[in-house]
Amino acid sequence: MQQHLSIFDPFEGMRFGNHICFLCGTHVTAEEQTPVFPAWLMKEYAFAHEPLRLLDQSVVTYQDLKIPCCHNCQTNHLQPLEDKVQQALSQGIAGMRALDEKLLYQWMGKMFYGTLITELIKEQNPLVQPEHAVSEQPKMLMKFQAFFRVLQSLRVPMEFPDFIPGSLFVLDVDAASEPTRFEFRDELSTMMFSLRLDNMLIVACLLDNAMIKDAMKRVWQEIEPRQLQPIQAAEFSARVFYAGYLLNVIPDYLLRPVKLQDDHLVMDTLIDDVTNVIFNPWQNSSYAKLLATMWTRWGITQADILRDPQEPMSMLFSPEGEFIQFPQIPGQEK
Template sequence: MDFRLYDPFVNMTFSSHACFLCGTIVSDDERIPVFSGWLQKRYDLGQKKLQLLDQSTLTFTEMQIPCCPVCAEKVAELDQKVEAASKTGLPGLQALEEKTLFLWLARMFYGILVTELKTEQNPLIKPEYSVGENPKMLHKFQSFFQLMQAIRVPIEFDDFTPCSIFMVELQQGEQKTEFNYRDDLTTMMFSLQLDNVLIIANLLDNGFLKKAMTPVWREVEGKVLHPIQAAEFSARVYYAAYIFNLTPDYFVRRQKPEDTHLIYDTLVDDITATIFNPWEHSVYATALEKFWLPWQISRNQILQNPESPLSFLLDAEGRFRELQEWEVPVI
């Protein structure tokens, strides 16, 4: 069995003719969609547009990455597992092995990331925010790619989970079948709404976010959220990722001749560092305002009480709020 690992970040080789997972040279037509084909078909995404950091746009159909036939088969297996699970909604997705869901989300996140990195390498384009010029960020991306090699190589994560994944059920309205996604490349955050299921993930935190969010998650898990509550919960997770202060490193354990898989161990880059920077209500309110844009709730309204930002998710005692109706503070 081939246990060789690939790392395009060593020489920043993001060629349109190199398989994104293994580096094998491929032809122009050996490509796969960044967003799973079944997602595009189910939600009619094909011609809908995505905006990149340089303000250029691509349709979902146009956003593709090079992939050799062997790796394409591995990706297809992932897609089939998640598609089958998604047909029964939240229970089906919850029944998936977390590693399977992580790798499925990671492939889409990486497809977006590599598209941005290739755009930055175009000498005629200079994006406002470059994701490829920060050594610390490149280290994070490299660590993340090491984990993603588990799509093509049999790899086990020893005594750690590489990510934090939250899944919540949304109240069903009268709207049509719905798909939404959000990402933040610098914090490794990626979220998807598949009808009435919201998946929120940090893809490189070794589970620290989920542990830190335990008090809130304990109240939210198993509840059906109003969309405004789901937006608030998303803001809390995204902001927690923003103040997360560590980057895990991953190491391949020494192999034995009879091994049938690789084993990854992990360390954080600085064990003396603070895991999370301080939570600042004023900064969190700025993030929450963006998530609450559909309801036109301003930062000033959120911070009417600076020591206790507005919440439709939890009451004053920190308990889940059964939301039937609400009132936005008038400034």
Template structure:
């Protein structure tokens, strides 16, 4: 009989080094799994590279591990990593062929792995950060909902007419691309981006695809195009800012099960009656986000807002059509 029970660590804040992050099984501290898979670390020489965690502390990719029982590691994490490694080895077409739910699980595992590291550290009063995630009920509510759908990694699960996230796949032009690997995430807005060679993936993790629809036209003009890295940075700024002003939290509900069921079916609800889906767009706030993403090109906010009605864009021309860029020229 298929075990369809979900693990719920948030009620008792059961985040320790002796409970499997995915199923809650009691383990020893030696039972660990890498947050960033070993194949990633080997391919991009990441093991000793510094990594800034969500709480702004610094570790390395090789040191970042999470408590994980042998069963979950062997039966759920390793097969997922094998699928993803194979997909990325075939370029963007290979990644497009990967089921979106699997890509969500892969990204979600890395995001949640860094979050679990934060929550375990907060359990130690000697290293309690200034702004503790565990003391923010709204954020914990978001993480609880997210972990429910992330357990599709372990428990057979069908999402009824939705995917919990928005996924964007971008192909990078190699001409002026000097970074084979890039990674960025944001705790409170649940945004994540990762670039492996010529493929960049941007994901807003808990929006039920709403941001994907909101950015649908922009995303559409990028498809079939090889983007200059500065264009990828702008797309990331737009997605991350959309997540920043996203104002609702989806709720998920498990349909009642029967004894012979082999999977859970989840429905979702978003309160768009008493709440606006998005807070108002503020041009200055967006410009600040874009400035952060454009740091490698030293483009400042005053240049971005030189024309306040139409902020600087490397993706779109004045008629909102795609703007091809092969060689970057800094705007004067």
């Protein structure tokens, strides 16, 4: 296979370390690093010095979060992507929605993967003993390996002919009432990742072949053209994150055989067991527990959400299914 079309798989033999480029596997010096969250984004949204808690409960600042990256990958692959995203973001929500979905996927994926391999590199330190070591969970590693295969599209020209590996949602949030410049949430086990940037919320499941987006099609059609209140955006986010918990299949990705004249790879996808139920059954109590964590700042508890156990509280839709234009937040009634 031509050199520039060869794929790196760090999960074979768990090749993670501070001297291995995260993207191509070449040896790097201690100085060759790239920030997980791009410098321009930290500057624009002023979160470089904000604290971030890792799985082993250690706390770092966002600017401390760096991963090994060779000069070639940084210059020829990551920087051009950052330039495109920065340009799109300068045009607000319309710009981000117009951005090629594959580029948005790669951008979110790189930040997600950066936080993940920070954890994996730390786990190799015998003094660090996280409660749930990622490297000791075969099913999780299988997911991450599949995800990294498609993330190689950052470096290797790659086509996904009839799918996008994730579900991506870009929401318009009314930031006037509650200005929030930056918020970040991820969930390693379900491959969920969300970013709030001023009046925009991007929510993504990075390994579902857009099955969540497909399952939420009717809700998304109603929500996409609207501007949501922050409490509504948080609820939508909870619905997507909960769908990630319920997802019961792991997509796998296979390269088509490469011919001599090929200048790019083509990746096909399959779901291992087609007899599997795609989503486990929805449970109001589990969903309400997750929603309560998203609604903490409004003081709404799980008990409030489940006043009617059959119909959890919603700020998005009335019991009749109508979109709520101006939701009445409990305890804040005028």
